[in-house]
Amino acid sequence: NAGVTQTPKFRVLKTGQSMTLLCAQDMNHEYMYWYRQDPGMGLRLIHYSVGEGTTAKGEVPDGYNVSRLKKQNFLLGLESAAPSQTSVYFCASSYPRTSGETQYFGPGTRLLVL
């Protein structure tokens, strides 16, 4: 049982390049989330999904797209990276309840955009 895994762990991009971050969970969770973590700002929700084939915008969705083609995977895409997207990205998943349920986090992806 690996829990929540994220790929890659670290990436350097040039401005304008694109990339996809992969999140996978093996706990059969319905809900999945993408956050970004910046110093002094805690975690901010980018996008989330309440089930296979469904996604929704969070607090800071601009510049990102997501897809949930399979229940266990949640992909975060950056179409044209900008320096403001330099951050640590965390994926999380939870059971199909309200936000009263625990979220399980992956180890994070550090992204540097030059």
Added chain:
Amino acid sequence: AQSVTQPDIHITVSEGASLELRCNYSYGATPYLFWYVQSPGQGLQLLLKYFSGDTLVQGIKGFEAEFKRSQSSFNLRKPSVHWSDAAEYFCAVGTGGFKTIFGAGTRLFVKA
């Protein structure tokens, strides 16, 4: 608007000393409340959570937190800190939908 405030950006305590990390929230109803811990280079791990009932909640690693409705607070405590407790701690509020609001975090340093 809902919000979570952790007033202390960082705290330093001596090993063996007691610890209290502060958390205040703004929410119209009784929220779901969480404390998560993040060790360097790791993701967040749940320490404890409060939904209802007893306002003193016990968590893992010897931590506890007390919900005080009148003060809109959910402070985290530990009677005796160990060097391995050095980490960043996040208070969070679940608002009943799909959204959890996280505080900015408090980084704990432990002196030998």
